[in-house]
Amino acid sequence: MNRTLSIVSWSVLRPGETPDVSFVPPILRRRLSPLQRIAFSLLGSAGAGKADAIVFASRDGEDTLTRRIVSDFKADGSVSPHRFSTSVYNAAPGLWSVFTGNRSAYTAVAAGEDTIECGLLETLDARGCTFVFAEETSGGFGLAVRLVEDGPGRCVSFEDSSGGAPIRFEALADFLVGRTRELNGRWIRLREAGC
Numbered sequence: 001m002n003r004t005l006s007i008v009s010w011s012v013l014r015p016g017e018t019p020d021v022s023f024v025p026p027i028l029r030r031r032l033s034p035l036q037r038i039a040f041s042l043l044g045s046a047g048a049g050k051a052d053a054i055v056f057a058s059r060d061g062e063d064t065l066t067r068r069i070v071s072d073f074k075a076d077g078s079v080s081p082h083r084f085s086t087s088v089y090n091a092a093p094g095l096w097s098v099f100t101g102n103r104s105a106y107t108a109v110a111a112g113e114d115t116i117e118c119g120l121l122e123t124l125d126a127r128g129c130t131f132v133f134a135e136e137t138s139g140g141f142g143l144a145v146r147l148v149e150d151g152p153g154r155c156v157s158f159e160d161s162s163g164g165a166p167i168r169f170e171a172l173a174d175f176l177v178g179r180t181r182e183l184n185g186r187w188i189r190l191r192e193a194g195c
Contacts, residue, residue, distance in 0.1 A: 002160070003124055004193050006153040008146040010176045011045035013038060015139040020045070028099065033065050034136040039092040040099070042132050042144035048096070052146065053129035054106040056093040057119030060137050061110060062086070092134065104129075117167045117185045123147060124158055124188075133169065143173055157193035161185055 013019055019041030021029050032040060039056065048054065065087045073079055085091070093106035105126070111118040116133055123131045134142035147156075167185040175183045175190060182191040 003158045004155055004195070005124075005147040005149060005158065006151040006155050006195065007176070008148055008151055008153045009047045010143065010145040011042045012143045012173045012176060013042055013134075013141055014173070015141040017141075019140065024099065028095075032095070033062055033086060033091075034140060035062050035065075035134055036086070036092045036095060038134040038136060038140050038142050039132055040096060042134060042142050043096055043130065046130060046132075046144035046146055048100070048102075048130040048132075048144065048146065050100050050102050051104055052102065053104045053126050054093045054096065054102075055109060055119050055123045055126060055129055055131045056090070056106060057109040057111075057115045057122075057131070057133045058089065058092075058135060059110060059112060059115040060135055061089050062091065063136055093132075113166045114186065116169065116172060117187055120158070120167070120185075120188060120190075133172075135169075141169060143169065143176060145176060155193045155195040157191050159189045159191070161187055161189040164189075 019037045021037050021040050023044055069083050089108040089110055107122055109119045109122055119131055123129055130146045132144040161184050164184040164186050171183055174180050
């Protein structure tokens with residue numbers, strides 16, 4: 001594998017920062033879970049378009065919502081259909097698609113410590129799209145990056161890597177903001193490239 005994609009735009013939300021969902025109408029905004037708020041904020045800040053395919057990655061997913069469902073079930077054996085339907089991994093990109101009227105494909109990835117890297121690999125398979133990684137744990141954090149083939153922006157080469165450590169949030173955030181020019185992962189290496 002050796003592909004070059006252009007970073008059109010990106011957004012980073014660091015732990016403890018408040019996600020901005022002021023662009024979402026109040027009727028929908030109040031129903032968003034903490035994870036969905038983070039994803040919406042990142043997708044909105046990165047300028048995800050109506051036609052963008054989305055790869056959503058989250059190691060822990062809807063942690064708070066899932067714990068509440070389990071607690072309710074243990075207490076009285078009931079499960080709220082609304083809570084259950086919004087607790088699945090593809091709920092955030094699905095709600096974003098409904099909100100924006102986006103009919104393009106979306107994928108949800110959860111792969112433990114390899115979640116970011118597997119999400120990036122899925123992005124490559126999609127031939128460019130918006131990649132969003134979001135976690136509600138540790139004060140909530142995440143990032144989103146729009147990648148396209150042959151587009152304007154900063155060119156990044158995706159190459160095979162062998163034996164590195166899994167790509168971590170902070171390392172990818174540093175790469176996006178330009179603090180580093182290369183990022184080695186377990187399976188892929190990202191580096192700035194000429195277009």
